[in-house]
Amino acid sequence: MRKAIAFTGPSNSGKTTLIEKIAKRLISSYKIAIIKNDPGDKAQFDREGKDSYKFFQTGAEVVVTSPTRTTYFSHRQKSLDEIVDMIKDFDILLVEGLKYLPLPRLGVFRGDIDESYFRYIKAVAVDDTVDRSKIPSHIEVLDLNNIDEIIDWVLKNAQDI
Numbered sequence: 001m002r003k004a005i006a007f008t009g010p011s012n013s014g015k016t017t018l019i020e021k022i023a024k025r026l027i028s029s030y031k032i033a034i035i036k037n038d039p040g041d042k043a044q045f046d047r048e049g050k051d052s053y054k055f056f057q058t059g060a061e062v063v064v065t066s067p068t069r070t071t072y073f074s075h076r077q078k079s080l081d082e083i084v085d086m087i088k089d090f091d092i093l094l095v096e097g098l099k100y101l102p103l104p105r106l107g108v109f110r111g112d113i114d115e116s117y118f119r120y121i122k123a124v125a126v127d128d129t130v131d132r133s134k135i136p137s138h139i140e141v142l143d144l145n146n147i148d149e150i151i152d153w154v155l156k157n158a159q160d161i
Contacts, residue, residue: 002084003158004093006101008117009108014144018108018125019094021147022154026092033090035083037097084161092158104157108144122157125150 007015016036023032047053052073055062062073072086080101084093095103099120107121111129123140126132135141142150 001091002093002161003091004080004084004095004103004161005154005158006095006098006103006105007108008097008099008105008120010114013108013110014125014127015096015108018144018147018150019096022151023094025147025151030091031089033087033093035080035093035095035098037095080161092154093161094154104159106142106150106153106157107139110144123153 007019009015019034023034026032052062052064052071056073056075059075061075064071064073078086080095080098080103087093095101099105099117105121107117107124109117109124109126109130113124113126113130113134115134118136118139121139123142124130124135125142125144126135127144132141140153142153144150
C-alpha cells in the first residue's frame, strides 16, 4: 500500500499542526512520509560554517548520514515521482502545499476562507471561526478539532501512488 493525500490552505491555518497530529496518530500502524512545500524558500536546514553548509554552497547535491538519520540537500526542484522514488518505503504520504499536484486535497481554514482554494480541494477541515455557509455543497466539511474524523477521511480518500 502506497497512498498519498495533500493538505492546502493559507499561512497559519493549521496545516502543519494537523499533519503532525495525523502522523503521530498513524505512525504506530503505518510507515508515514511527509513532504512540505516551502513556496517562499524561507526554510533553513543548516548553519553557516558547518561542513554540510560548506558542501551545499559548492552547488553539489549533498547527503549527510548519521546513525539515526539521512539528510539530502538538493539544489534541484524534484517532481512528486522523483521524491517518492527517493523515499520509497512508506505506506502513507502526507503532502503540505504543492496544490498543482494531482492528489486528493483537504483544505485547512480558520477564520476566513479563501475561495480560490475550492477548485483544488475535495473537503475542508474548519473550526468554529469559519462561516460554513461560504463552503460549496460539493465540498465535504470536517471538524478541524476532530482528528479521528479527519484521519478516517484521509484513509478513505488517499490516492494510490
